[in-house]
Amino acid sequence: MSVSPVAVNVRWVRAPQSVTPITWACLSCHADAEMRAFPRDYSHGVRCAPAQRSRRDPPNIPAMRIPRWRYWMKTVRRETPVVTLLGVIFFAMFAQAGEVKGHVSAPGLKSAENIAVYIDAIPGKKFERPAEHVSVDQRNSIFIPHTLVILRGTVVDFLNSDHVAHNVYWPDINGDKKLRHSLTIVSPGHEKSFQFDDLGAAQILCNLHPDMVGYIVVVPTPYFALTGNDGTFRIKDVPPGTYTLKTWSEDGKPTTQTITATDATTNVELTVKK
Numbered sequence: 001m002s003v004s005p006v007a008v009n010v011r012w013v014r015a016p017q018s019v020t021p022i023t024w025a026c027l028s029c030h031a032d033a034e035m036r037a038f039p040r041d042y043s044h045g046v047r048c049a050p051a052q053r054s055r056r057d058p059p060n061i062p063a064m065r066i067p068r069w070r071y072w073m074k075t076v077r078r079e080t081p082v083v084t085l086l087g088v089i090f091f092a093m094f095a096q097a098g099e100v101k102g103h104v105s106a107p108g109l110k111s112a113e114n115i116a117v118y119i120d121a122i123p124g125k126k127f128e129r130p131a132e133h134v135s136v137d138q139r140n141s142i143f144i145p146h147t148l149v150i151l152r153g154t155v156v157d158f159l160n161s162d163h164v165a166h167n168v169y170w171p172d173i174n175g176d177k178k179l180r181h182s183l184t185i186v187s188p189g190h191e192k193s194f195q196f197d198d199l200g201a202a203q204i205l206c207n208l209h210p211d212m213v214g215y216i217v218v219v220p221t222p223y224f225a226l227t228g229n230d231g232t233f234r235i236k237d238v239p240p241g242t243y244t245l246k247t248w249s250e251d252g253k254p255t256t257q258t259i260t261a262t263d264a265t266t267n268v269e270l271t272v273k274k
Contacts, residue, residue, distance in 0.1 A: 098261055100245070101234040102268030104227050109252050109274055112231030114147040116217045117270065118224035119235070120244040120256075127222055129153030133193065136204070136214065138166050138186070143204055143214030147250070149224045150216065155195045160186045167207035168192070173218070174200020182207075201248055217248050238266070247272055 100119075106112040130150075135157040137144045141164075150156065158168050169182035176198070183192045196202070196218045204214035223243075225233040238261045245268065247255040252272040259268055 096239055096263050097237045098240060098263045098266060099234060099236045100223070100238050100259065100261055100266045100268060102232070102270060104231045104233065104247065104270045104272055106231060106249070106252060106272045107274075109249065109272065111229070112272075113227055113229045114250065115227040115231070115233075115252070115272060116147065116149045116219070116224060116248040117227065117233045117235065118149065118217075118219040118246055118248075119221045119238070120246050121220040122241075122243065125221075127151060127220075129195075130155075130222075133157050135159055135191075136216070137161050138168075138206075138212070141166075141206075141209050141212055143212060145214075147215045147217065147226060149226055150196060150218055151222050151224075152199055152218050152220055153195065153197055154218075155193050156216065157191050157193045158183060158186055159191045160188055163188050165208065166212070168204060169207060170202040170204055170216075173198045173202045176200070215250060245270070 102117075104112050104115050104117065106115065130153065133155045134148065134150060136148060137159040139161040141162065148156070160166055165188060166186050167182065167184060168186055169180070171177065171180050173179035173196075179198050179202075181194065183194065186192050196216065199218050199220055202216045202218070204212075204216060206212040223235050223238050225235045227233045240261055240263050242258065242260045245257045245259045247270060249272050252274055255270055255272050257268070257270060259266060
């Protein structure tokens, strides 16, 4: 004798306070996937699990189908702590990232533009070498960009968009002539690459065109910026903490200032003198 499943009416109740919006968002993804897989069973908001028999039921009572919503409540109770923890970590990562922005005054300098502003080395903190390359182009016998700030370990691709050859070299890095290097001839339409592993500024020159001058500034952290033509700068994604902020400029003296960054915006005023 076959017995039809027993229909069960489901009443939606208010979610417990321990269930965060992130938890419900994750569970709703599971629910959406199941509803797509069993569209008929969810026509009235009800999904029944396979027939099960309780051990307490007498043998002459037929098996009943258990409403699927009970399994969902078990899933909520089981997954809430894990999903909530992941949500806290997720929001903490973004909540802790602030920015440092400000203005650099440059009395006596040609311009307040192209001044490197960066956070100096952080004790006990190391940064991986960037996998992405950056580039310096040679166009109309000009290095573009004129000044480039990079994290130590970055690979720089030297392009040549001119119709003439260039011989790129730098006589030193931060005054150390042992770090002198020449890329030899870079033919038109070609490129040569170099990985900068030493901190400091390198003046980029061309043996074939003495008027060509550029700069590459290698810094120890990924928290850096280059000032605009009005002297303003913005360093993003800076974790809260106390740091040493430094500057480098083509014709000005280095500046050092201690700052305390927060998870919001930290405003800084700097002065670079000749």
